[in-house]
Amino acid sequence: MVFSFIVPTRLQRATQRVLHRLFHTRNGLFAGLHIALEAAVYGEYAWEVFGYCQELEFNTGFLLLPYLLLAVNTGAFVLCALTNPGTITESNQELYLRVYAHDGVMFRKGVMCRTCHMEKPARSKHCSVCNCCVHRFDHHCVWVNNCIGAFNMRYFLIYLFTLTAMAADIAIITVAFLIQVVLLSNLMYGSYVDEQGQEHEVEIPFLIQHLFLIFPRIVFMLGFVIVLSLVLGAYCCFTLYLALTNQTSNEWYKWRRYKCPHCQAQQPHDKHTAYRNAYSKGVWINIKEIIKPPTVSERKKKP
Numbered sequence: 001m002v003f004s005f006i007v008p009t010r011l012q013r014a015t016q017r018v019l020h021r022l023f024h025t026r027n028g029l030f031a032g033l034h035i036a037l038e039a040a041v042y043g044e045y046a047w048e049v050f051g052y053c054q055e056l057e058f059n060t061g062f063l064l065l066p067y068l069l070l071a072v073n074t075g076a077f078v079l080c081a082l083t084n085p086g087t088i089t090e091s092n093q094e095l096y097l098r099v100y101a102h103d104g105v106m107f108r109k110g111v112m113c114r115t116c117h118m119e120k121p122a123r124s125k126h127c128s129v130c131n132c133c134v135h136r137f138d139h140h141c142v143w144v145n146n147c148i149g150a151f152n153m154r155y156f157l158i159y160l161f162t163l164t165a166m167a168a169d170i171a172i173i174t175v176a177f178l179i180q181v182v183l184l185s186n187l188m189y190g191s192y193v194d195e196q197g198q199e200h201e202v203e204i205p206f207l208i209q210h211l212f213l214i215f216p217r218i219v220f221m222l223g224f225v226i227v228l229s230l231v232l233g234a235y236c237c238f239t240l241y242l243a244l245t246n247q248t249s250n251e252w253y254k255w256r257r258y259k260c261p262h263c264q265a266q267q268p269h270d271k272h273t274a275y276r277n278a279y280s281k282g283v284w285i286n287i288k289e290i291i292k293p294p295t296v297s298e299r300k301k302k303p
């Protein structure tokens with residue numbers, strides 16, 4: 001009785017500790033998992049799809065494109081993981097306070113970080129995983145094991161877009177290969193007999209089943225990259241929208257949770273707070289700001 005009581009509690013605590021370590025401390029687990037998945041997909045592509053497509057005389061440039069994307073993606077991944085996103089320290093805090101003005105709605109002057117005991121510059125946020133405040137904080141990305149802030153956002157965008165392009169490109173090549181196999185084998189014009197002895201014309205579900213039996217690894221990989229393309233594609237659209245409107249994920253989230261301090265209305269409104277995104281300066285300048293973030297030294301020079 002006592003034993004059964006103790007074990008679940010201990011198990012619970014152990015699980016909590018593991019979960020805390022996974023999601024609340026910096027660790028390379030997700031980065032490792034990401035590399036392993038990439039290796040599995042590219043291994044399958046190089047091992048089977050590439051060879052079969054060459055036999056079917058696919059254009060070599062078309063087949064090599066996923067490798068080019070992989071090279072760019074790996075570079076962006078390394079830069080994103082190793083670049084300081086904009087850690088705010090005692091020595092640079094004064095300068096970061098001058099980069100963005102407090103908008104008075106989402107970011108108020110004089111608010112202190114309870115952990116770092118420093119005034120929070122506008123658009124910054126304390127990351128509990130990295131245990132520091134980050135300038136123009138977007139989010140903490142477990143896949144690159146780093147915060148995404150002002151100085152690595154550009155690398156993160158390249159990383160995200162090339163990752164989506166990699167998944168979509170491999171999906172397109174694999175689908176083109178399987179279509180070619182179906183056309184060459186004349187499978188579409190055949191028929192099959194089911195368990196009840198009835199004859200049916202070949203339809204898409206039967207074809208997929210049939211292809212899975214011939215190329216199980218390829219079809220499995222195709223399913224994975226299709227799902228990945230859709231999920232990443234949606235996330236790309238969201239990130240692009242944020243980039244074009246000069247918002248961070250943190251600001252977007254804060255905005256959705258915003259309550260008017262005067263009347264608790266869910267959105268800032270003209271009666272109490274006429275809120276406009278104070279940081280957006282038009283699409284072109286917003287993009288330029290991500291490519292070349294306004295640096296502290298640049299601002300310092302201004303009177």
Ligand SMILES: [Zn+2]
Nearest residue numbers: 113116126133
């Ligand atoms: Zn802090």
Ligand SMILES: [Zn+2]
Nearest residue numbers: 127130140147
């Ligand atoms: Zn972080």
